[in-house]
Amino acid sequence: MRVNLLGTVELVSAGSDPVQLGAAKRRTVLAALALELNRVVSGDRLLALVWNGSPPPQAKAALQGHVAQLRKVLGPGLDLVTRAPGYLLEGERSAVDVFVFEDLVRDAREADDQAAVEQLTAALKLWRGPFLTDVPSPGLGEATAAKLEELRLVAVQDMAERLLRLDRPTEAVAALAPLAEGYPLREPLVSKLVVALHRAGRQAESLDLFHRTRKRLVDELGVDPGPELRAAYQSVLAVEALPEITGGPAQLPREHRGFVGRDTELADLDDCLTGQDSAIGLLVGPPGVGKTALALRWAHRVASEFPDGQLFLDLRGFDETEPVDPRTALMGFLRTLGLADSQISTDLDEQAAQYRSLLADKRVLVVLDNARSVGQVRPLLPGSAHCLVLVTSRHGLNDLVVTEGASVVPVATLEKSAAADLLVGMLGRRRTDLEPEATAELVELCDRLPLALRIAGARLTSRPRWTIRSLVDELHDEQSRLAALSLPEARRGVRAALAVSYRELPEGAARMFRRLGLHPGTDLDCYAAAALLDINVATARTHLRTAAYANLLHESTPDRYSRHDLVRLFARHLVITESGEDNAISTERLLDYYLHVADTARAHLADHVRPFGDPVHPPASFPVLTSHNEAVRWFTLEEANLRLVLEIAANSRQHERTWKLALCLDAFYFRRGNRVDRLNAFRVGLHAARALDDEHAEATLLLRMGATLADLGRLEDAVWESSRAVQLAAGDPHLQCAALDSLGYCLLAAGEYEKARDRATEALTIARDIGDVRAQATVLNNLANVLLGMDEAEEALQCMKEALWLLASVALSTSHVTALHTAGSALWQLGRTAEALQFQVDGLELAEELGDQYQAAACHRAIGDALEQIGGIHVATPHWQSAARLYRELRLADAEELTAKLARREPAAG
Structure with missing residues (x-):
């Protein structure tokens, strides 16, 4: 099933039959959700869009009704779910025609001409009329409409260009002519139509189109045709391509051999510079990223558009020597442009004025490479509106953007495929094909940086007996990697390039x-x-x-x-x-920063957190986390760093910091259901706790480790570790309660129900003695699961009623989700299916609100089981699929079990 928005709003079934959507407001809801596919759209935004900013009092109920009706008609491939603070339409990009159109246009850029024409034709056929033509909501998709219309125009222009290269001008005319009528002042479009008409043998129409467009530009905008349109006109008159340069300087150095990739950057340069008056382009990127090579590639591509010449100068802003002084630069340019030394002023401002005068009314391309500052560049800017300047720099040169309107094109490292192509070009495909894995590793060890890749390629080229793996093995040593990517004899390499930038800080x-x-x-x-x-x-x-x-x-x-x-x-x-001492203190400060914030974050994720207290080095500044979702976001962003600082703490024998960091990471891994990483963190933390001989810390980690081992099916180890935690927890009732509860959980997993009930009962007694409400609810939940395993569902339900009553007095947390899920399981076992389903639905809504993926998956699974019994396989399947997807994201084996379950039931669905 798919949603069509490029025209009227349609919901189309797999058989290509449109589904009746009914009310216009329902189409608006569907369009709003489809445009934000796989992203939550808030209820408030939907209300504002559907009722044009003025929803009536009954609007919320009406919106829920529209959502309910849409759910009834949605079929395979699309799922409309409630997700705080609104709704979420889930599906593949191919389920919405807007995204299919965007993907086809994007893919066409990389394709050859024939394939590109086919892809662009398919993309343009998706348009059935104006975007969202029957949606009465002015606020919906206005920005998207403009972007899509621009993309449609670009697609037609690109297709026409490809058709002309394929010598199919008649088809190019057919594609361009309708749009040219609607956009008569869009010069790139008109230019291509002028050429296409001429190539199709319609020279008179071609010339007439140019003159009509020229008159409209003058009358309506007060401007003359731009360079692209003028060039098209000249090609018609001369019956040849754009004129070659007949005079003027031609200083562009040769292009770099083996240039690869950069299609996006080249397109960006075309977009922001081609056809613009007084255009200034600024290529900005880190050392060694290939800015000069990119500038030369683009400059050579457009050189023919500058018949009065091209000027080039390396300003050496980041060399070991001093940067080129603006006076020196101007002297060189003025000589090139024909002035004798005796005619050149000695004053910088007068030199700049002479330079601008010589370039007045000229079309010259000026490339200024390796600029260090705006002060170096500004005197070299021509005054002529017909000249174009392209600057490269490691610095942002923001003042050039602010005062001169420069267009910035960032230059990042190469894409993986382009970086691999660079090595193939240097080493030959026979050599790289023999070692594809080593080649891929070499690309990443060089950070996909052209300078590093070229140095690595040069080393291998000069040593034909070396394998690529031998260089990869050398680069794996972090202490020698920078030296290995340098050319000492030429004082060039990654380290030298970085050192120049560092020294300027x-x-x-x-x-x-x-x-x-x-x-x-x-x-x-x-x-x-x-x-x-x-x-x-x-x-x-x-x-x-x-x-x-x-x-x-x-x-x-x-x-x-x-x-x-x-x-x-x-x-x-x-x-x-x-200083080693300064470095050691800084490292301790870094560890304490992560420990302090992680301790704050885990308090939002777990129910029984006892804060560690202030670290040795309290951070001066830290992010303030005030909610569960903020804590999850912080952990998600910092997960890789937390793993690394845990390793630093362990390797430097900072044992207390180590076990505490491990415990903080566990809170995050538990929330994600990530059992494997939980176990690894426990091992590191336990080694540190035992080195400290800290039995409290050891018990704290062991009781959690036991439950994790039980989840992984290692039941004997789970019971052993939890039993050890109970022994070590003696004397601390809070810890002893948690340890007994964990042991009960492990015994339950092992099928030892009587022992599990005894341990849970002991834990419950302690929890009641100390008055810990959450602990009581947690133990009651585990006790209920034991009772369910013993087929004592009524007693289990009584436990959960008490647990839910206790939890009503504390803030919402994952304990509430667990309690709702277990209560639903008890009701299910008692045959009270409808009630069980409602508890699972309530649990799912709360799990999604809290961001608890593991519990959400468990509720989806239980809902699917209940719905299968009530309504059949077709209503159960979406929930099983959602559960399987969540389990896959959590890397849990439950995903495979559910997938197999779905496969077994597939014939029944048919």
Whole structure:
């Protein structure tokens, strides 16, 4: 089943039959959800869209009705679910024609001409009329409509270009002519139609179109035709392609041999510079990323559009020597443009004026490579509106954007396929095909950085007896990787390139960059950086932005910075030369920062958290987490870093920090149902707790480890570890209650019901003695599961009634979800199917609100079981599928079991 939005809103079944949707407002709801496929749309937003910003009092009920009706007509491939704070339409991108259109247009960019024409034709056929033509909601999709219409125009232009290259001008005319009528002043569109008409033998129509367009441009906009349209006109008059350069300087260096990739950046340059007056392009990226190669590739592509010549200058802003002075640069350009030395002024401003005068009314391309500052560039900007300037720099040069309107095109590292192609070009396919895995590893060890890849390729080229694996093995040694990616004889390489940028940093930013060498991850936030130097987050933010301006870091999201692994190694190389004592204290501050925030975060994820208290080095600044969802988001962002700092703490024998960090990570892994990583964290934490001879810490970890082992089916080990936790917990009633409860859970998993009930009863007595409401509810839940295993469902239900009564007095948490799920299971066993289903539905809504994927999966599964009995396989399947998907995301074996269950029932569904 799919949703069509490119025209009237349609819901089409697998047999291509439109489904009757009814009310216009229902079409609006479907369109809004489809445009945000797999993303939650809030109820408030839907109300505003459907009722144009003024929903009546009964609107919420009406919206629920529309959602309910849509659920009835949705078929395979689409699922409409309630997800706080609104609704979510789940499905593949291929289920919505808008996304199919976007994907076809995107894929066409990479295809050859014939395939591209076929893909673009298929994409354009999806349009049945104006976007959302029958949706009475002005606020819905306005930005999307503009974007899609622009993409449609670009698709037609691209298809026409491909058709012309395939010598199919008549088809190009047919594609372009209808749009040219609607967009008579869109010069790229008209230009291609002028050429297509001419190539189709309709020269008179071609010339007439140009003159009509030229008149409209002058009359309506007060401008002359741009270079692309003029060039098309000249090609018609001369019956040839664009004119070749007949004079002027031609200073562009040769293109780099083996240039690969960069289709996106080249397209971005075309979009922001082609046909623009006084255009300035700015290629910005880190050292060694290939900015110069990209600039030369694009410059050679457009050189023919600048008949008065091309100027090129390496400003050496990041060389070991001093950057080129603007006076020196202008002297060279003025000589090239024909002035004798005696005619050139000695004053910088007068030189710039002479330069602008010589380029007045000229069409010249100026490429300024490796600019260090705006002050270096500004005197070299022509005054002519017909000249174009392309600048490359490691710095952002924001003032050039603000004052001169420069268009920035970021240059990142190569895509994996392009980076591999670069190595293939240097080494030959026979060599890379023999070692595909080693080639892929080499690409990643070089961070897909062209400079590093070329150096690695050069080393292998000069040593034909070396295998690629031998170089990969050398690069795996982090201490020698930078040296291995350098050419000492030429003083070139990754380290030399990074060193120039580092030396330009102010002292505060340089100190910060060095300290980042102690951070083990490839990304971090401002707070972690602040902890390394024991400074406030505002100062850290300033230093990080300075390093990002120099392209040593990348601000991936607000206040979060990423870096390439080679940059991390370079910072590590810098910091190990500093005081060992200072480095040790900074490392402790970093560990305490992560421990402090993780301890705060776990309190939102677990029900029985006793905070650790202030660390030895309390951080000056840290993110304030106030909810379950904020805690989950923080853990998700920092999971990789937390793993690494746990490893640092363990390796440096900081035992107390180690077991506490392991316990914090466990709270996150438990919430995600991630049993394998829980077990690994416990092993690290237990080793530290035992090194401290801290029985309390050991018991705390063991009782959780026992439950995890039980979940993994290692029942004998689970009972053993939990029993050990009970012994170590003696004297601490809170800990003893938790340990007994864990032992009961493990005994239940092992099928030893009588022993499990005895341990749960002991735990319940302790929980009641100490007055811990949540502990009582947790133990009652486990006791109920034991009773269910003993076929004593009525007694289990009584336990859950008491548990739910207790939980009504405390804040909502995962305990409530567990209690609802277990109560539903008891009702199911008693044959009270409808009541059981309602408890599971309530549990699912709360699990989704809390972000508890594991419990959500369990509720989906139980709902599916109940619905199979009530309504049949077809209503149960979507919930089993949702449960299987969640289990897969959690990497749990339950996914395979459910998938097999679905497969077994498939014949019955037919």
